[in-house]
Amino acid sequence: MTDSGPPEGEREGDPERSFVSRVARSVVLGVVRRSYALKLALALFVVVLLIAGIGAVSYVQIQGIIEADAEETLRSTATIQSDAVGEWVNGIESQTRGIATSDVYGTRDREAIRDHLRDSQALAGEDVVGVHYVDPESDEIVASTDSDYEGESVATAVPAWSDPIERATAEDGDDGLIAPSDRAYERNGRLLMAFAGPVRVGDGVLVVVADVRQGFEQLYRSETITTTRVLTADGREVAAPRQIRPTPLSDSSAFEIARDGKTAIHDRESDVLAFAPVDGTDWIVVAEAPKTRLYEAGETVGRNVAFLAVASLAALAVVGLVVGRGTVLPLIRLRERTRALEAGEFDVDLRTDREDEIGRLFTSFAAMRDTLRTQIRETEAARERAERSSRKLARQNERLDQFASTVSHDLRNPLNVADGYRDLLESKLADAESEDVDLEELREYATRIDESHARMETIIDDVLALAREENTIDDTVSVDLESIATDAWATVDHEDATLSVVGSRTFEADRDRLLRVFENLFRNSMEHGTTSAASRTEHPVVQQGGPSVSLEVGPTETGFYVADDGPGIPTDAVNDVFEYGATTAEDGTGFGLAIVESIVSAHDWTIAVDESHDDGAKFVVSDVGDE
The missing domain is CATH 3.30.565.10 (Histidine kinase-like ATPase, C-terminal domain)
Structure with missing residues (x-):
């Protein structure tokens, strides 16, 4: 018989095999090397770590990209809104300049000027709610589309016009300068803003009043997740005339950057803000969005990545479960049931539907178990029969002891009675030879003796019946x-x-x-x-x-x-x-x-x-x- 030797790759001289074996033995614990279940669990654990690590890195990278994209989108929104506000301001300023170029102001004819102002308002946009001609020297409203204002002082009627009129008539100002109000003011339940500019002919000032809500309609009716505000250079909201103190946003570095004419992002705990300057003004548009909505896409992608990672882990767990149930668990069950057989538990279940090597192993152990159980049952049956016989004999001995004591006591009484009457009968019979005898008395003695014998017979019958009684x-x-x-x-x-x-x-x-x-x-x-x-x-x-x-x-x-x-x-x-x-x-x-x-x-x-x-x-x- 020839020996083919160990397989290739397992020969003692194979340096690659020896190196791998040495590394494995030095890294893997002995308890793991001796357990297939632990080897499988360790391999699955390593794969789980890899999947979890890759998923975490991917999540962080994707989250960073999405957050950057969301912030850029918010920055673009602020820029678009600032452009819209700038266009509205430029539109009102252009209309103001156009109305101020007429020669009618040189005539000083109030009626002619009033008609011109009304015609100009009719041609202007819907957001222009009034046009007024003011004499800056006397601070009088000379003509107006609203006759209630005519003849009134600006300081008394509309104090909010004073600042733009003053800036429009400043000596160092441009001839075509249109000065808007720094903030809106309330009038008859509306938010209004005044735009003041010098007329081309004459010394008067034209004041065009526009509705801020109509001008800022795009800001406040936006269907996006952002909310938009317009702030002045000192940090107060343009459309909030009752606001006295500047908003805390004016203290942020992003606000200062926007004042310098650049867009900026400011990150707070629960939301993100984008600042954008409004061209032609010192205003700043602030677009605000909650993080939960702004980064919603990132959270969705993150959940999807997490779901993929969890799904991969679940699939891996299913694979491990299938492999474990098919190999490790049957072997563990067989080991436990073998130990039970060693402990004498022969009712252990060794049934299996498998037809592979593990199934045949279970079948072999079951056959061995059945043989041993049959032998043990036969032995136990023989022992049980012997014990029953022993118990029956013990019960019979106990009855015999009880019967013996009872019979010895109960039979002695009638025997003593019979012996007494027998002695009396013998004495009377002896006396019969010399004396007369009472025959009735002799018959009574004989009856008593007969009753005593009947009593003994009854006792004997009952004792025999009780002794023969089966349990x-x-x-x-x-x-x-x-x-x-x-x-x-x-x-x-x-x-x-x-x-x-x-x-x-x-x-x-x-x-x-x-x-x-x-x-x-x-x-x-x-x-x-x-x-x-x-x-x-x-x-x-x-x-x-x-x-x-x-x-x-x-x-x-x-x-x-x-x-x-x-x-x-x-x-x-x-x-x-x-x-x-x-x-x-x-x-x-x-x-x-x-x-x-x-x-x-x-x-x-x-x-x-x-x-x-x-x-x-x-x-x-x-x-x-x-x-």
Whole structure:
């Protein structure tokens, strides 16, 4: 026979194999090398770490890209809104310049100027709500599209016009300068803004009033996630005339950058703000968006990445579960059940539906288990038979001991009586030769001797019956309660006693032995049916009396009862009625109720005295069951 040697790659001289083995043994713990389950778990753990690491890095990178893109979008939104505000301001300024170029102001004709102003408003946009001509020297509103203003002082009628008028007429200002209000003002429930510029002919100033809400409509009706505000250079909101203090945003570095004419981003805890300057003004547009909405796409992508990572881990777990269930778990179960077999647990389940090597391994162990279990069962059966025989012998020995003590005691009394009367009879017969003898007295002696012998015969019969009584019932038949009670009554010398059966039921029992139960219960009732003084002075089991007693038999929920109308059983004697030799009758043996209890127990029934029965003695047999 030739040896092919170890496979290629496993030869001792293979340097690559030796190096890998040395590295594996130096890195992997011995407990892992000896367990396939731990090897599989370690491999899965490494893969899990790789997937989790790649997922985390990808999530961070994608989140950064999306956040940067979202901030750039917010910056663009602020720029677009600032351009819109700038275009609106430029539009109002252009309309103001156009209205101011007319020569009508040089005529100083109030009516002509008023008509020109009204015609100009009609041609202007919807956001122009009023056009006024002011004499800056007298601060008087000379002409207006609203006649209520004419003749009024600017400082009194509309103080908000004073600042733009002053800036428009400044000596160092440009000739075509249009000066808007720094902030909006409220008038008749509307937010208004004044644009002031010098007229081309004359020394007057033209004031065009525009509705800020219509001009800023795009800002406040935006359907995007952002909210937009317009701030002045000192940080107060243009469209909030009642705001006194500047907003805290004016203290941010992004606000300062926007004042210098550049866009900037300001990041707060719950939101992000973009600042953009408005061309032609010192205003700054602020676009604000909550982080939960702004970075919502990032969170969605992050959730998707996390879902992919979790799905990958779940798929890996499923693979590990399938592999583990197919290899590791069966081997672990087989190991545990083998240990159970070693401990003597031969009922362990070794069934399997598998047809591979593991299935055949389970089948082999099951066959070995079945063989051992059969041998052990045979051994246990033999041991059980021996133990039953031993218990039966012990019970018989116990009965023999009880019978011996009872017989030695109970037989000695009638023997002593018979011996006494025999001595008297012999003495009388001896005297008969010399004296006259009373024949009636001799007959009485003979009767007493005969009664003593009958008493001994009864004791012997009861002892033999009790000794032969088996503790188990093998064969049973269907028994009718009324029928068995009537048959037993017919075998008893009941004289003047009466029996009534108040109901019936059927059940399974050994008829012959059950017949003896009823016979003994009937005899017990007739022997102890009435009270006598003598019975109260002896053993308190049942009371001595004559046969004039009425008996009753009837069914119960779980069995039947036998009752009489005699004196009953004293409470302190109830626990002794089924003991061997327990009796108070002069001619009783004390075995009748013991035989009853033995037969009832052999049927797996129970018998007890019903202490709640006040009209005599009542014995109740329970756990009989139906047929």
